[in-house]
Amino acid sequence: MLLSVDTGDLGLVQRVQKGDKTAFDLLVLKYQHKVVKLVTRYLRDPSDAEDVAQEAFIKAYRALPQFRGDSAFYTWLYRIAINTAKNAIVSRDRSPIDFDLDMQNIEESNSMQMRLADPETPESLLQTEEIRVTVNEAIDALPEDLRTAIVLRELEGLSYEDIAQAMDCPVGTVRSRIFRAREAIDRRLSEVFEGGLGRAEESG
Amino acid sequence: MGAVTLLLFASVVQAGTVDAREWITRMNAALATRSYDGVFIHAMSGKRQTLRLIHRMENGRMAERLIFANGSGWEVVRNGSEWVAYFPDLKIARVETRNRSWGAMVTLNGLSEDSNRNYEISTAGTERLLGRTAQLVRVDPRDGFRYGYRFWLDQQTAMPLKTQRITRNGEVLEEISFLTLEMRTSIPDELLKPDVDPDTLKWLRPNIHVDKPSLKTGVAPRKELMPPGFRVAFNNPEAEAKGPRTRFIVSDGVNWVSVFIEPADKAQPPPGARPDGVVLMGLSATYVVRQEGYKVTAVGEVPPLTVKSIADAFQPE
Amino acid sequence: MNEQEQISQLSALFDNELPPAQSGMVIRRALKDPALRASWGHYALIGACIRGEPVHAGRLPDVAERVRARLAAEAEHEAASAPALAGYDTAERSRFARYGRGVLGGAIAAGVAIVSLVVVRNMSPLAAVPAVQLAQAGVPAAVTSQPQAQSAVSLVTPVQVAALDGAPPSYTTPVDNSPAAQRFGLPLANYVVAHSEVVASASLSTVMNANYDPTLGAVEMTKDEIGARR
Numbered sequence: 001m002l003l004s005v006d007t008g009d010l011g012l013v014q015r016v017q018k019g020d021k022t023a024f025d026l027l028v029l030k031y032q033h034k035v036v037k038l039v040t041r042y043l044r045d046p047s048d049a050e051d052v053a054q055e056a057f058i059k060a061y062r063a064l065p066q067f068r069g070d071s072a073f074y075t076w077l078y079r080i081a082i083n084t085a086k087n088a089i090v091s092r093d094r095s096p097i098d099f100d101l102d103m104q105n106i107e108e109s110n111s112m113q114m115r116l117a118d119p120e121t122p123e124s125l126l127q128t129e130e131i132r133v134t135v136n137e138a139i140d141a142l143p144e145d146l147r148t149a150i151v152l153r154e155l156e157g158l159s160y161e162d163i164a165q166a167m168d169c170p171v172g173t174v175r176s177r178i179f180r181a182r183e184a185i186d187r188r189l190s191e192v193f194e195g196g197l198g199r200a201e202e203s204g
Numbered sequence: 205m206g207a208v209t210l211l212l213f214a215s216v217v218q219a220g221t222v223d224a225r226e227w228i229t230r231m232n233a234a235l236a237t238r239s240y241d242g243v244f245i246h247a248m249s250g251k252r253q254t255l256r257l258i259h260r261m262e263n264g265r266m267a268e269r270l271i272f273a274n275g276s277g278w279e280v281v282r283n284g285s286e287w288v289a290y291f292p293d294l295k296i297a298r299v300e301t302r303n304r305s306w307g308a309m310v311t312l313n314g315l316s317e318d319s320n321r322n323y324e325i326s327t328a329g330t331e332r333l334l335g336r337t338a339q340l341v342r343v344d345p346r347d348g349f350r351y352g353y354r355f356w357l358d359q360q361t362a363m364p365l366k367t368q369r370i371t372r373n374g375e376v377l378e379e380i381s382f383l384t385l386e387m388r389t390s391i392p393d394e395l396l397k398p399d400v401d402p403d404t405l406k407w408l409r410p411n412i413h414v415d416k417p418s419l420k421t422g423v424a425p426r427k428e429l430m431p432p433g434f435r436v437a438f439n440n441p442e443a444e445a446k447g448p449r450t451r452f453i454v455s456d457g458v459n460w461v462s463v464f465i466e467p468a469d470k471a472q473p474p475p476g477a478r479p480d481g482v483v484l485m486g487l488s489a490t491y492v493v494r495q496e497g498y499k500v501t502a503v504g505e506v507p508p509l510t511v512k513s514i515a516d517a518f519q520p521e
Numbered sequence: 522m523n524e525q526e527q528i529s530q531l532s533a534l535f536d537n538e539l540p541p542a543q544s545g546m547v548i549r550r551a552l553k554d555p556a557l558r559a560s561w562g563h564y565a566l567i568g569a570c571i572r573g574e575p576v577h578a579g580r581l582p583d584v585a586e587r588v589r590a591r592l593a594a595e596a597e598h599e600a601a602s603a604p605a606l607a608g609y610d611t612a613e614r615s616r617f618a619r620y621g622r623g624v625l626g627g628a629i630a631a632g633v634a635i636v637s638l639v640v641v642r643n644m645s646p647l648a649a650v651p652a653v654q655l656a657q658a659g660v661p662a663a664v665t666s667q668p669q670a671q672s673a674v675s676l677v678t679p680v681q682v683a684a685l686d687g688a689p690p691s692y693t694t695p696v697d698n699s700p701a702a703q704r705f706g707l708p709l710a711n712y713v714v715a716h717s718e719v720v721a722s723a724s725l726s727t728v729m730n731a732n733y734d735p736t737l738g739a740v741e742m743t744k745d746e747i748g749a750r751r
Contacts, residue, residue: 008537011544021553025589029562030535030582032736033569033576040575049575050584057588137572153536154568160538179532186563246725261679286750291735298735299742299750301718310727356595372742407747410714453719462716488713503716 009073016064028057031074035081041076042085052088053169056081134192138185146184224325225315227341230362232311232357237261240363241395242385245272248378248487254427269308269396279398282307290355292400298408309380310353310367312343314437314457322346322433322456331356334382347511348372349431350459351487361387363448369487371507377487383456422521423465423498425452429517431510434461454502454514461504461514468499482508491515531557535564711738 009030013022034106035056045081060080067076145167152158152166160178165169239260246253260266268282277292284290287302319325320505328340345352348371356366366381425436433456452463483490491511492505502515529546533539539547550559562585569576 008539008544009532011534011541011548015548020552021592023548024592025585026548026551026558026561028585028588029558030565033565033572033574037569037572037574051588053584054587054591057584058591062589104527107586108611131566131576132570135567139571150567151571154571162531175533175538176529178536179529182532182560182564182567183528185567186560188558189563189566230650294735296735298739300714303719321694378725407742408736409742410711410745411739411740460720462720464711464712464715485713490712501712503712504720 010069011071013064013067013069016061017067021066024061027073027077031077032057034074035077038078038081039085039088042082042089044089048088052085053081055088056084059084129191131189134188138188139181140186142181146177146181149174150181150185153178224327224341224343227339227357227362228312228315228343228355230323231357231364232313235307235309235311235364238361238363239388239391240385241388241391242382242384244380244385246378246380247376254383256392257308258395259309260388260396262390266307267391267396269398270308277400279400280308281396281398283396284316288398290398290400290405292405294409295405297400297402297405298410300410309364310369312353312458314455314460316431316457318433322350323352323458330359333358334385336360336365338365344370344374344481345372347432348507349513350433350456350506351377351460352363357384363387369505400473413471423500424517424521425454425463425514425517427517429513429519431456431458431513431517432455434510434514452518454504459504459506459510461502461506461511461517463514464500464501464503465518466499468494468497482512484508495520528557528560531560532564535561714738 011029012023012027016027032053034047035053039052039056043052054079058192060077063080067073139150139163148167149163152163153160158166160171160174163174163178167174226310238465239262240504241256241258243256246255255270256269258269258271260268265284266282267284268280270280272278272283274492277290279290281288282302283383285301286305287300289298289300291297311488318418322345324342324344324346326344328342331340333356337359339359341355341357343353343355350372352370354366354368354370355364357363358365359434361493363385364380365385368376368380369378370376434454435456437453437455437460450465452462452465487505488503489506489508489511491508492499492501493512493515497501498520500515500518502511504511504514515516527547527550530539531551532544534544534547534551551561566576568574
């Protein structure tokens with residue numbers, strides 16, 4: 001029985017459809033990395049990826065009232081993101097400008113933040129690297145059964161049931177292992193974020 | 205005497221510098237006198253925009269029209285000192301004033317002999333741009349207190365086919381590079397009129413209320429505290445005839461910073477609010493420092509530390 | 522339900538492995554509790570790291586933050602100006618408009634209100650340059666070691682900045698999380714305008730700023746003023 005494709009996402013989608021727009025934020029938080037990665041494959045200039053990803057989410061948000069749940073939310077979002085990326089290429093070919101500057105396009109990120117976020121600035125490289133190192137170290141430090149569970153889930157995308165079969169344990173145990181793995185890594189991440197990125201060495 | 209000799213010596217030795225300066229002088233002159241119509245790409249902070257720039261210099265009067273080519277209908281129209289930005293999609297026009305001698309393109313009118321101390325000004329060969337030969341002229345900052353420029357100047361007209369604003373480390377902050385550029389002997393008025401019907405717009409102007417000062421003592425820059433090379437270039441044209449000066453323009457000849465002196469806010473910031481700090485907007489950095497009885501605000505397209513150092517250099521006289 | 526169980530359910534919800542019957546309550550809590558929301562974001566980050574996807578430092582703007590800000594801004598814009606937005610009543614729209622301010626923190630509200638302003642939270646690499654240069658070039662100490670005591674807040678002097686040697690120096694102070702930032706934001710924008718009136722180097726870069734807001738700090742002109750310019 002693999003019918004429960006994305007009950008969690010669906011729950012969030014339904015809340016958005018009912019008018020609780022804050023629920024959309026959780027969907028963006030959850031899928032932003034995947035979408036950025038996805039659109040990067042289509043774009044010539046990777047630095048456009050965040051803009052295109054943002055655009056894709058906005059489009060998805062606008063189209064959400066029409067989403068009927070006949071596919072998984074991410075599949076649906078995936079299609080929108082690919083289309084947005086393709087359109088971005090087309091419009092870029094037509095004219096090198098792709099960023100409409102109207103009021104609809106108010107972005108939180110200011111140009112300086114963009115500069116800071118520019119993948120080429122050493123600072124952002126350092127911070128990104130720091131997050132990656134923190135997460136990887138935390139994963140390495142996990143007991144093996146927790147590590148296997150989270151990797152099967154996140155890297156292989158296996159369902160809890162599949163993981164349970166692979167690890168020969170009950171589904172409840174899988175759920176608990178994944179949760180404990182995340183909790184341990186999350187704790188480490190929170191320390192780094194609270195201590196301030198770049199200060200990990202001092203605090204840790 | 206010794207210093208003067210040294211400077212002369214320096215300028216003679218750096219033959220390349222003289223050449224580069226001539227190029228910059230030619231560029232300044234071209235931008236100040238020629239009329240042209242071109243399309244350029246403006247790149248800043250990872251964003252690119254294509255714009256058309258129509259610039260007319262006629263009888264000593266400058267008119268300019270900048271059109272965003274992104275379908276938004278945005279335009280900026282300059283007429284002497286009047287600057288009007290049209291946003292038809294928002295049904296807004298915004299009117300500001302500008303220094304009448306400067307258009308959209310950067311000129312370096314403030315270069316002096318002293319500039320060699322803070323910038324390495326050099327020519328760096330030629331490149332082909334737009335099917336023409338362009339002379340590369342570099343104005344490289346010698347320290348991190350200022351931004352520099354690179355100009356690719358058309359060998360024939362000295363028009364900047366490409367302009368970059370750069371940091372000390374050579375990172376490009378802003379680039380203007382022409383895709384087409386046509387020098388014109390005349391430009392009809394119609395080309396300088398906005399496409400949008402002005403009657404359909406809401407007209408806005410900035411509501412600038414920089415407080416009129418009632419300072420007990422004057423506040424002035426302490427030379428030894430200023431970042432190297434920066435000095436008061438001129439006071440506000442409308443500077444107060446009497447009483448302490450409250451507006452200064454500080455420059456090293458290439459980078460420009462405005463300094464505003466005002467009485468300290470009567471209302472203290474609420475607890476926990478920390479208004480002092482560098483705020484960035486586009487390439488401008490703004491820094492506010494509150495001293496006893498007054499506050500100093502420094503704004504400029506310069507590195508953040510520069511506005512801070514300049515603001516901090518202003519002390520009671 | 523204890524906290525542990527709550528977070529455990531959040532994790533299962535994240536994986537779409539929580540029975541629908543239990544989802545509702547967890548979602549409601551996640552929307553209310555910033556800690557749960559942060560964990561949710563971290564789960565996504567962890568997955569991204571494992572899969573080698575691009576990750577964003579928490580303080581830098583991520584896509585979620587930008588989408589949030591833009592939706593909030595649009596709602597604000599619509600609530601303020603649109604005659605009617607199909608499908609949403611006014612209360613609904615203003616509720617969404619508040620969404621940026623309330624649930625998701627002042628940073629966004631300030632970002633929307635001020636739009637074009639941002640405060641350097643960490644010293645940028647650009648800002649770090651002068652200090653290093655100072656140290657190397659032996660610029661007169663007077664430039665860098667002026668007394669800071671009179672200043673309303675104590676700031677790290679450039680000399681200290683240089684001495685920090687790699688640690689994230691911060692002579693700038695974050696202000697954009699506070700209501701005060703909004704209070705200070707507008708006047709700051711006015712200084713930039715006043716500056717660009719005299720100095721040309723600001724002209725293009727100001728309008729080109731992707732967040733340029735033509736209404737910022739502006740008032741409507743009177744009929745006389747409009748007439749006078751024609």
